[in-house]
Amino acid sequence: MAKKVLIVYAHQSSGSFNAAARNAAVEVLTAQGCTVDVSDLYAMGFKATATAEDIKGEVKNAENFCYLEESKLAWEQGKLSDDIMEEQSKLTEADLIIFQFPMYWFSVPAILKGWIDRVLTNGFAFSQEKRYSQGIFKDKKAMLSFTTGSLESMFSPTGINGDMNVTLWPLQNGILHYCGFQVLAPQIFWAPSSAVAEDRKSMLESWRTRLQGLLEEKPLSFISLDCFDEKAFQLKPEVHEKHASKEFGLTVGIHLNKPLPPHSQMKAGC
Numbered sequence: 721m722a723k724k725v726l727i728v729y730a731h732q733s734s735g736s737f738n739a740a741a742r743n744a745a746v747e748v749l750t751a752q753g754c755t756v757d758v759s760d761l762y763a764m765g766f767k768a769t770a771t772a773e774d775i776k777g778e779v780k781n782a783e784n785f786c787y788l789e790e791s792k793l794a795w796e797q798g799k800l801s802d803d804i805m806e807e808q809s810k811l812t813e814a815d816l817i818i819f820q821f822p823m824y825w826f827s828v829p830a831i832l833k834g835w836i837d838r839v840l841t842n843g844f845a846f847s848q849e850k851r852y853s854q855g856i857f858k859d860k861k862a863m864l865s866f867t868t869g870s871l872e873s874m875f876s877p878t879g880i881n882g883d884m885n886v887t888l889w890p891l892q893n894g895i896l897h898y899c900g901f902q903v904l905a906p907q908i909f910w911a912p913s914s915a916v917a918e919d920r921k922s923m924l925e926s927w928r929t930r931l932q933g934l935l936e937e938k939p940l941s942f943i944s945l946d947c948f949d950e951k952a953f954q955l956k957p958e959v960h961e962k963h964a965s966k967e968f969g970l971t972v973g974i975h976l977n978k979p980l981p982p983h984s985q986m987k988a989g990c
Contacts, residue, residue: 723749723755723815723816723935724754724755724756724757724813724814724815724816725745725749725754725755725756725757725815725816725817725818726756726757726758726759726810726813726814726816726817726818727745727746727756727757727758727759727813727817727818727819727820728759728761728817728818728819728820728832728835729741729742729758729759729760729761729820729821730761730762730819730820730821730822730828730829730831730832730835731762731820731821731822731829732762736822736864737867737909737912737913737920737923738820738821738822738867740818740924741790741867741909741924741927742758742820743908744924744927744928744931745818745820745865745927745931746758746898748928748931748932749931749934752932752935753837754935755812757810757813759807759810759835761831761832761835762831764803766831766834766835767803767834767838768830768831768833768835769785769834770787770791770834770837770838770937772785772787772790772842773801773978774787774791774794774800774801774804774838775790775791775794775799775800775801776794776799776800776801777918779794780793783965787837788842789842791841791842791843792841792842792843793806794841794921795841795842795843795844796843800841804838804839804841807835807838807839808839808841808844811839814860814936815860815861815935816860816861816863816934817860817861817862817863817901818862818863818865819832819862819864819865819866820865820866821864821865821866821867822866822867823866823867823868823869823872826887827881827890827891828866828891832932833943836895836941840895840899844856845857845899846898846899848952850900851898851899851900851945852897852898852900852942852944852945853897853900853942853943853944853946854945855897855898855899855900855901856899856900857899857900857901858901858902860898860900860901860902861901861902861903861904861935861939862896862901862902862903862904863904863905863906863907864888864891864892864906864907865906865907865909865927865975866906866907866908866909867909867911867912867913868908868909868910868911869911869913870911870912871911871914872910872911875887875910876915883980884908884985885972885980885982885983885985885986886972886980886985887974887986888906888972888985888986889971889972889973889985890912890921892906892940892985893942893971893972893973893985897942899913901941902939903939903940904934904937904939904940904985904988905937905987905988906985907927907930908986909923909927910923912913916979918927937988937990938988939988940984940985940988941971941984941988941989942971943955943970943971943974947959955970955974960976963976964976967979968976968980968981968982971984972984972985
C-alpha cells in the first residue's frame with residue numbers, strides 16, 4: 721500500500737542545502753510510489769503566532785483568552801482558521817511527517833515553531849488521556865531533518881554546544897513523542913555551509929540512501945506511559961527498582977540521576 725508523506729519545510733531560499741535535502745526526499749520517496757506533499761512555510765506566508773485570529777467567529781472568553789482551551793473548542797466546532805485546518809488535513813492523511821529546517825538557536829525556526837503551536841492543537845494532536853505512547857498519532861511516524869551551523873564535534877558530550885541528544889530531547893520527546901508519533905532517528909547535516917562541495921554532495925547521497933529504507937526503519941525508544949503512576953506521573957516503584965542497577969538512565973530526560981544513555985535521541989535501539 722502506497723504511503724503518504726508530508727514534508728514540513730522551513731527555509732527561505734530555493735538554493736539552500738535544506739532545499740536540496742527536501743528535493744532529494746521528494747524525488748526518492750516519490751520514486752518508491754509514495755505520495756509526497758510539501759508545506760513550504762515561507763512560500764505559504766504561514767502565520768507564526770498563535771492568537772485569537774486563528775479562530776473564526778467569537779471566542780468563549782475574550783477577556784481572559786486561553787489558546788489551549790479556545791483552539792480545542794474551535795477544532796471541535798470546525799472554527800479554526802482555514803490555514804490551520806488545511807495543515808491538519810494534510811497531517812491526518814500522512815503516514816510519515818518529515819520536518820526539514822535549519823537549526824536556529826538550538827531549536828526550530830520561528831515559522832516552524834508557529835506551525836507546531838497552531839497545527840498541533842489540543843484535541844486534534846493530543847489530550848490529557850491520549851499522549852506519549854498512547855498518543856493520537858501513535859500509528860504515524862515523524863522525524864527531524866536539519867542542518868546545523870556548528871561542527872558535529874561541537875555538539876558532543878565534551879563539545880562547547882553540549883550533547884546533541886540533550887538538545888533533541890525537547891523536540892523529539894516534548895513535541896513528537898508527546899503527540900504519540902513513532903519518532904525516527906534524526907537526519908543531521910553537520911555544518912554544510914562550511915563544508916566543501918564534495919562533502920555536501922556526500923551528505924545528500926547518504927540521505928538519499930537512507931530514504932530508500934526510511935519507511936521500514938525502527939523508531940527511537942521512549943518510556944511507555946504505563947510505566948508511570950496515574951496520579952503524579954512518577955515512575956512506578958517496580959520500574960525504578962528494575963533499572964536501579966543499570967549503568968545508564970532510562971532516557972535523556974528520565975535519567976534517574978545516572979549517566980545519560982549514549983545516542984538515545986540519535987540512533988534507534990540505544
